Amino acid sequence: MRRRAGLEGDAQKAETKEDFVKVRRSDLERLTTEVMQLRDFLPKILNGDILWTFQKLDAVESSMEKKEEELEQLKMDCEHFRARLEAAQADCMREKKEKLDLRQHLHEAKQQLLQQAEYCTEMGAAVCTLLWGVSSNEEAVKTILGGSKAAKFFTITAQTMESFVKSLSEDMKQQDLDSDENQFVLALAGIVTNVAALACGREFLVTSSRELLDTMVHLLGDMKPGLCTKFKVLMLMSLYNVSINLKGLKYISESPGFIPLLWWLLNGSFWSPPAAASYGPSALPRLRGGS
Numbered sequence: 001m002r003r004r005a006g007l008e009g010d011a012q013k014a015e016t017k018e019d020f021v022k023v024r025r026s027d028l029e030r031l032t033t034e035v036m037q038l039r040d041f042l043p044k045i046l047n048g049d050i051l052w053t054f055q056k057l058d059a060v061e062s063s064m065e066k067k068e069e070e071l072e073q074l075k076m077d078c079e080h081f082r083a084r085l086e087a088a089q090a091d092c093m094r095e096k097k098e099k100l101d102l103r104q105h106l107h108e109a110k111q112q113l114l115q116q117a118e119y120c121t122e123m124g125a126a127v128c129t130l131l132w133g134v135s136s137n138e139e140a141v142k143t144i145l146g147g148s149k150a151a152k153f154f155t156i157t158a159q160t161m162e163s164f165v166k167s168l169s170e171d172m173k174q175q176d177l178d179s180d181e182n183q184f185v186l187a188l189a190g191i192v193t194n195v196a197a198l199a200c201g202r203e204f205l206v207t208s209s210r211e212l213l214d215t216m217v218h219l220l221g222d223m224k225p226g227l228c229t230k231f232k233v234l235m236l237m238s239l240y241n242v243s244i245n246l247k248g249l250k251y252i253s254e255s256p257g258f259i260p261l262l263w264w265l266l267n268g269s270f271w272s273p274p275a276a277a278s279y280g281p282s283a284l285p286r287l288r289g290g291s
């Protein structure tokens with residue numbers, strides 16, 4: 001214990017001056033020998049390849065740090081794009097729902113439009129059939145022509161006839177035409193025929209409704225043989241009645257290609273009227289809703 005106390009006292013004295021460590025001579029000699037050996041062998045070990053390897057290792061570590069930074073940036077970008085994707089998917093689902101709703105509304109609107117078109121066609125067929133019968137009366141025709149809408153009526157008649165013919169398919173037969181649309185245009189053509197049967201009517205058509213005359217000539221040339229024969233008969237009767245008027249005859253005869261068209265149509269021997277003719281719905285097969 002005394003010895004230990006003496007050592008502690010010496011250590012305290014040494015700390016007051018300088019720090020010293022006691023090393024055995026044998027340990028010091030061995031350490032010196034090892035240091036000298038390291039001085040001899042270290043240059044041989046640490047050659048250029050090893051130094052290059054350490055430099056390369058530093059470069060790889062720097063590259064790894066850069067890659068880690070890039071990876072972190074990519075993760076941030078990925079999160080950003082994921083958020084945008086989720087927002088786009090939500091918008092897509094919302095637009096898809098809106099599209100389905102719009103399709104449903106469009107389907108309902110089409111159904112309503114179809115119902116309205118069917119109603120208008122049925123109503124037009126019924127009204128024009130009644131007017132066809134009324135137009136066989138001379139006083140009624142004069143009243144019709146004296147109205148402010150007479151020219152407009154015949155313009156719409158021309159447009160309706162042309163639209164009807166354009167809607168026909170080449171393989172459609174006469175029995176397939178027993179419809180409101182067919183009855184509608186037959187009644188319109190019958191009204192024109194009855195109006196043209198009167199002198200005042202012929203004069204009105206030649207002076208105020210030449211578009212209707214041109215349309216009928218054009219349609220007669222476009223329609224296939226054997227298609228809508230009754231409709232063709234009524235248009236031919238209308239043109240025949242108009243031709244009784246001198247100005248009407250001149251206008252129709254000057255129509256390009258009318259004379260060859262007339263010969264081509266008349267060779268069918270389905271119509272040969274002796275004089276100006278007025279016809280009602282009963283002159284042709286009975287129309288639905290007609291008299």
